[in-house]
Each structure stands twice: as C-alpha cells, then as structure tokens.
Amino acid sequence: MWILSIDTATKVTGLAVHFKCGLVAESFLHTGKTHSERLMPMVLQLLEQAGIGFGDLEAVAVSSGPGSFTGLRIGMATAKGIAQVRKIPLIGINTLDALAQNGLGFEGLVAPVLDARKDEVYTALYGIRGREISLIGQYEAVSPAVLAERLGSGRERVLFVGDAVPVYRELLEARLGEGAVFLPDSRSLPRGAHVGALAAERLARGERDDIYTLKPFYIRPSEAEATWAKKFGQGG
Amino acid sequence: MTGGTELRRNLILAIETSCDETAASVIENGQLIRSNIISSQIAVHQKFGGVVPEIASRHHLENLPWVVDQALEQAKVSFAGLDAAAVTYGPGLVGALLVGVSGAKAMAAAQGIPLIGVNHIEGHIYANFLAHSDLSFPLLCLLVSGGHTHLVVLEGHGKYRVLGRTRDDAAGEAFDKVARAMGLGYPGGPKIQAAAANGDGTRVDLPRAWLEAGSLDFSFSGLKSAVLNYLNRAAQKGEEVNKDDLAAGFQQAVVDVLVGKTLTAVKQSGVGTVLLAGGVAANQALRQELGRACRKEGLQFFYPPVELCTDNAAMIGCAAYYKFLAGEFAGPDLNAVPGMTLA
Ligand SMILES: [Zn+2]
Numbered sequence: 001m002w003i004l005s006i007d008t009a010t011k012v013t014g015l016a017v018h019f020k021c022g023l024v025a026e027s028f029l030h031t032g033k034t035h036s037e038r039l040m041p042m043v044l045q046l047l048e049q050a051g052i053g054f055g056d057l058e059a060v061a062v063s064s065g066p067g068s069f070t071g072l073r074i075g076m077a078t079a080k081g082i083a084q085v086r087k088i089p090l091i092g093i094n095t096l097d098a099l100a101q102n103g104l105g106f107e108g109l110v111a112p113v114l115d116a117r118k119d120e121v122y123t124a125l126y127g128i129r130g131r132e133i134s135l136i137g138q139y140e141a142v143s144p145a146v147l148a149e150r151l152g153s154g155r156e157r158v159l160f161v162g163d164a165v166p167v168y169r170e171l172l173e174a175r176l177g178e179g180a181v182f183l184p185d186s187r188s189l190p191r192g193a194h195v196g197a198l199a200a201e202r203l204a205r206g207e208r209d210d211i212y213t214l215k216p217f218y219i220r221p222s223e224a225e226a227t228w229a230k231k232f233g234q235g236g
Numbered sequence: 237m238t239g240g241t242e243l244r245r246n247l248i249l250a251i252e253t254s255c256d257e258t259a260a261s262v263i264e265n266g267q268l269i270r271s272n273i274i275s276s277q278i279a280v281h282q283k284f285g286g287v288v289p290e291i292a293s294r295h296h297l298e299n300l301p302w303v304v305d306q307a308l309e310q311a312k313v314s315f316a317g318l319d320a321a322a323v324t325y326g327p328g329l330v331g332a333l334l335v336g337v338s339g340a341k342a343m344a345a346a347q348g349i350p351l352i353g354v355n356h357i358e359g360h361i362y363a364n365f366l367a368h369s370d371l372s373f374p375l376l377c378l379l380v381s382g383g384h385t386h387l388v389v390l391e392g393h394g395k396y397r398v399l400g401r402t403r404d405d406a407a408g409e410a411f412d413k414v415a416r417a418m419g420l421g422y423p424g425g426p427k428i429q430a431a432a433a434n435g436d437g438t439r440v441d442l443p444r445a446w447l448e449a450g451s452l453d454f455s456f457s458g459l460k461s462a463v464l465n466y467l468n469r470a471a472q473k474g475e476e477v478n479k480d481d482l483a484a485g486f487q488q489a490v491v492d493v494l495v496g497k498t499l500t501a502v503k504q505s506g507v508g509t510v511l512l513a514g515g516v517a518a519n520q521a522l523r524q525e526l527g528r529a530c531r532k533e534g535l536q537f538f539y540p541p542v543e544l545c546t547d548n549a550a551m552i553g554c555a556a557y558y559k560f561l562a563g564e565f566a567g568p569d570l571n572a573v574p575g576m577t578l579a
Contacts, residue, residue: 037571070334078339228283
C-alpha cells in the first residue's frame with residue numbers, strides 16, 4: 001500500500017511517500033545541485049525516515065512531463081529501475097496535472113506554467129470547483145505573450161503556478177491585471193505529494209503504466225527531428 | 237575458504253548507455269559472458285548522418301528496461317542473484333549517460349547491492365581481459381574509438397599511464413567525418429573499411445602526421461582536411477573520384493600512424509605486450525598490420541573479438557569486476573562525467 005513518488009521535471013526535486021492514499025512523508029529541494037546527484041540519496045533518506053524499504057513499495061510514481069528533458073529522464077529512469085527490480089507498477093503522472101493541484105482551494109481557472117525556455121512555457125488550463133479539477137483544452141508549449149493574450153480576453157480570474165511564474169509574472173500582470181493571481185513559492189512550485197495523490201487515485205482505479213511503454217511526455221520533438229521535419233516533411 | 241565446497245560465483249549486471257548503444261550484460265567472475273545484449277540505434281541516427289544526443293537519450297530510456305530484462309533472462313539470473321550493478325558514468329554524451337546512471341543507481345539501491353561506476357575508456361581496454369585470461373602486467377594498449385585515441389600503459393588493474401593522445405580528432409571521428417564527406421554514410425568505420433577493401437591505398441597520396449620526433453600524440457585533422465581538399469579539387473575539375481582508392485588511401489594513412497606510434501611506444505616504455513582496444517580496433521586492416529608489426533618485433537599482441545570492440549556492456553562488467561575485488565564502490569550520488577579522462 002506504499003507509493004513512492006518522484007518529480008524531477010523542473011529544478012525542484014520532489015519526493016513523496018503515500019500510504020493508503022494518505023501522505024506520510026515528503027521532501028522538496030530547490031537548490032543548485034543536479035537531480036542526478038541528489039535524487040537517489042533523497043529517495044534513500046525519505047524511505048528510511050518513513051520507516052520503510054524498497055520491498056514495502058506497492059507502486060512507484062513519476063512526474064512524466066512536460067518539463068526539462070534531462071530532468072524527466074533522470075526521474076523516469078530511476079522510477080523504472082525501482083519498478084523493474086521490485087516488480088511493482090509504474091505510474092506516470094502528467095507534470096501539469098500534478099502542478100494544477102497546487103491550486104486546490106481556489107475557485108476559478110488555474111494555469112500551471114513551466115519554463116520551457118526558447119521564450120515558451122509548457123501549460124494547460126484547468127477549472128477548479130471545490131475539490132474538483134478538470135482539464136480544459138490541451139497541453140501545449142506556447143509563448144507567454146500568446147497565453148496572456150488568450151487568458152486576458154476571458155472574464156474569469158486565473159491562478160498561475162509553476163517555475164515560469166517568476167520569469168513571466170510582469171507580462172501576465174500587464175495583460176490580466178487583477179485577473180492574474182499568484183501564490184507564494186511553497187504553493188507555486190511542484191510538489192512530490194501532488195504526484196503521489198494523483199498516482200494513488202489512478203492506482204485505486206486499477207490504472208497503471210509499465211516500464212516498457214511509459215515515456216516522458218516531451219511535447220516537443222528533439223531539435224534535430226524538428227529541423228528534419230521542416231526540411232523533408234513529416235513521417236520520414 | 238572454510239568448509240566451502242564451491243567457490244562463490246560473482247555476478248555483475250553491467251549497463252552501458254554512453255553513446256548510441258543501449259547495452260546490458262551479466263558477467264561471471266569478470267571473465268565469463270553470461271549475456272551481452274546490445275540494442276543499437278544506428279538506424280535511428282542514420283538519417284541525421286550521426287548520433288543526435290537528444291534522440292539517443294530518448295531511446296536509451298525506452299530501451300533500457302527491455303535490454304536489462306534480456307540480459308538477466310539470457311544469463312538465467314534474477315536481480316536477487318546479482319552481487320553488484322555496474323554502469324558507465326563517462327566519458328560520453330551527458331544525457332545518454334544519465335539514463336544509464338540513473339537506472340543503475342535505482343536498480344542497485346532497490347536490490348540492496350553495491351554500485352560500481354566504470355570509465356567507458358577503461359571498459360574498452362578491459363574487453364581484452366574478457367577475451368584473454370592470461371594477460372600479465374605491464375601492458376601497452378592502443379585505444380582507438382570514435383571519441384578517443386590513446387596509447388596507455390597499464391601497470392596494474394586500474395593503474396594507467398597515458399603516453400599519448402590525440403590533439404584533435406580521434407581516429408574514429410576522422411573515419412566518420414571522411415565517410416560523410418565521401419557520401420559513404422554513417423557509421424564511418426565499417427563504410428570506409430568496406431570501400432577500402434575494393435581499393436588500392438597507394439593510388440592516393442595522403443599525409444601522415446607524425447608530429448615532433450618521438451611524440452606519442454596523434455593528430456588526424458590534417459589527414460581529414462587532405463581528404464576534403466582532394467574531394468573539392470576533383471569536384472572543381474569535374475573529375476570522378478575513385479572512392480574505393482580514396483578510402484583505402486585514407487585507411488592506410490591512419491593505420492600507418494597508429495602502428496608506427498605503437499611501436500615507438502613499445503620502445504619508449506619497454507613494455508612487450510600490446511593490446512588493441514576500442515571501436516576502431518574492429519578495423520581489419522589495423523588488426524592485421526599491428527599484428528604483423530608486433531610479430532616482427534617479437535611482441536605479444538592481443539585484441540578482442542569484433543563484437544567486444546564496439547560499445548557493449550560486457551566490457552563494463554569486466555572492468556567492474558576488478559573494482560568489486562578492490563572494494564571500489566560508488567555512492568547513490570554518482571553523477572555522469574561526460575568529459576572523463578583516463579587517469
Ligand atoms: Zn566506446
């Protein structure tokens with residue numbers, strides 16, 4: 001009944017341990033160190049602090065993107081390795097879905113925004129009513145100016161969460177004014193606990209992914225593929 | 237051993253993802269290859285004319301679980317039967333390395349077995365220990381691959397003294413670039429070798445860079461430029477290039493320098509056993525000519541079979557075994573070191 005959740009989609013390393021859908025332990029690091037150096041030591045530490053071992057895990061969940069390509073792969077390779085050895089289900093949770101959970105308690109629209117570099121953000125729009133969060137539209141990589149324009153023409157207030165908030169806050173405020181709502185860091189950055197909560201729900205519904213087919217949700221093709229497609233057309 | 241009727245078998249699962257091959261292997265006692273699985277991405281990268289790091293990383297993540305499963309299945313062992321997990325942590329493409337490193341760390345931790353980090357270059361050298369059980373130190377190794385051209389003395393396990401290295405392109409890199417310029421495709425090594433087999437290496441005169449007298453360093457960029465100039469001149473004059481002869485001439489120039497410098501290294505170091513290693517060690521002309529030269533000088537000469545010259549995890553498992561014996565284990569904070577060197 002224990003679930004270990006891993007989120008390395010952004011510069012935050014987020015981990016959580018859930019037991020029977022309840023949060024037991026969580027860690028959050030937003031320091032300069034690389035995921036590669038700190039992830040496994042953090043996993044070992046958190047399991048120990050939670051008083052369990054790898055053998056107790058019933059599933060391992062991972063924030064599967066969008067996000068930093070390398071970060072996603074470090075998290076997913078780690079999650080896959082654990083799932084493979086322990087022969088337990090692997091559960092991928094969309095990073096934006098998990099981040100939208102930060103908006104629980106707010107009534108209205110929530111837009112998680114992740115820094116996708118190249119002047120774009122990974123985002124999706126969700127509606128929150130009580131404890132219900134529902135995805136409106138689709139996951140995309142879009143320029144923050146386009147996003148602000150689109151959301152600025154609506155009437156509902158929009159809550160922005162994610163690591164792109166500090167980068168584009170002024171731009172969003174300029175277009176949305178009072179309609180743009182922000183939270184402190186503690187509630188704006190990704191949390192392992194939210195990945196775990198969604199994973200527990202999926203697991204309870206009997207859903208699971210597996211180590212052979214689960215891939216990060218990159219949204220973007222690699223640059224080489226994009227260039228190639230531009231030159232020779234799709235499907236090559 | 238007290239009361240033991242059978243010596244305990246040491247089984248190491250090794251993982252290699254430094255470039256475009258996703259590989260896993262189980263090695264018994266540092267010598268017996270129980271399995272050696274390689275999932276090659278050559279076809280994926282071919283249309284780009286070379287390895288695309290981001291695409292390689294993506295494929296490693298998708299391939300690794302299956303490759304590890306296959307390695308264990310073929311070796312008839314489960315995770316619980318392993319003594320250690322080993323992984324290449326450099327040099328190589330950082331994103332590609334990180335997939336293997338992250339996966340191996342998780343597997344070792346989840347199984348509660350030690351983790352061993354292996355230098356990829358060291359792995360190439362150790363392919364010789366897989367193939368030959370009777371090597372005794374000191375050894376002189378000519379290591380030639382896509383990323384490296386080294387002359388190294390091995391004084392003991394894990395003890396290296398680098399005598400010479402390339403100052404610009406690695407030998408394998410030169411093969412790839414020349415093959416691309418000649419329109420032979422990727423990967424360059426096998427393509428050049430195939431074309432050269434039909435050509436005459438004496439018809440195209442290409443330079444050999446020996447550098448300063450006695451230097452054991454290499455330089456292949458001048459040779460590469462000479463081939464490119466040759467192609468350009470022919471194109472300007474509208475002349476047809478005999479690609480087979482050009483490939484043979486290029487290959488001969490590379491081999492001449494590699495063999496010549498290796499013999500100089502033997503003289504300078506006094507080491508009488510020569511090893512050949514690395515992806516370019518699969519080149520038949522190099523194997524033959526270095527072998528011939530060593531015989532003539534009364535030197536012992538060893539090289540791994542072709543399948544252990546190109547990137548594989550068996551060589552990583554072999555190198556890891558000697559680290560296991562020495563108690564050299566990696567922590568859970570092991571990181572990829574893309575620019576790692578030897579010694
Ligand atoms: Zn190699």
